[in-house]
Amino acid sequence: MAGHSKWANIQHRKGRQDEKRGKIWTRIIREISVAARQGGGDLNANPRLRLAVDKAKAANMPADRIKYNIDKACGNVDGLVYEEIRYEGYGIGGAAIIVDTMTDNRVRTVAEVRHAFSKYGGNMGTEGSVAFQFKHCGQLVFAPGTSEEQVMEVALEAGAEDVVADDEGAIEVLTAPGDFEVVRDALAAAGLAPELAEVTMRADNTIELEGEDAERMQKLLDVIEDLDDVQAVYHNAAL
Secondary structure, eight states: OBOOOOHHHHHHHHHHHHHTGGGHHHHHHHHHHHHHHHHOSOGGGOHHHHHHHHHHHHTTOOHHHHHHHHHHHHHTTTOOOOEEEEEEEEOGGGOEEEEEEEESOHHHHHHHHHHHHHHTTOEEOOTTSSGGGEEEEEEEEEOTTSOHHHHHHHHHHHTOSEEEEOTTSOEEEEEOGGGHHHHHHHHHHTTOOOSEEEEEEEESSOEEOOHHHHHHHHHHHHHHHTSTTEEEEEEOEEO
């Protein structure tokens, strides 16, 4: 199945994430804490915790620190209880934005997110106002030049929902969230290494932004992503 060009946009997003590496550990630790508290500290019985630990390892977090944070979450040592809250809104040109947060202070977080939207040209929406434009799924993206035939064969055999090749030759594998690990591991076993692999909120369609509008949208996204309580930001803007 052919799709529009997304490779440049994905590379752009990865580059912006790389610039924010200083916050990665903090976000991963929160994810580990919530996953362990909700589903227990057993990796074999807690898929969400497994994914969080995979992220921690990919970010070069030491094993003893990972274990410490799992143990702390299960025992609630520090007394902090994080809750997950999702906010939705619109950016420049009507682009849809989803903001996932983990916070110990709901009032502080909603005020900061609302302020970021209003100050930088966006509008905070109500629950469900844009989420329908996204699909919760596993996503693995392979660089142009990767064998589409091999990716398709392995991915579909492992239970992937779809394989999409874009105009630049990048290959995108889509899975149900629960099948992500199985498909990822099958592709890895076949020697196929993705540039990007995550469970995400994937936009059904994109809005093209250029010039000043693209710059304003990037500024809005940067400000939201830099908020302490923000874990992830999803949007449908092609910058």
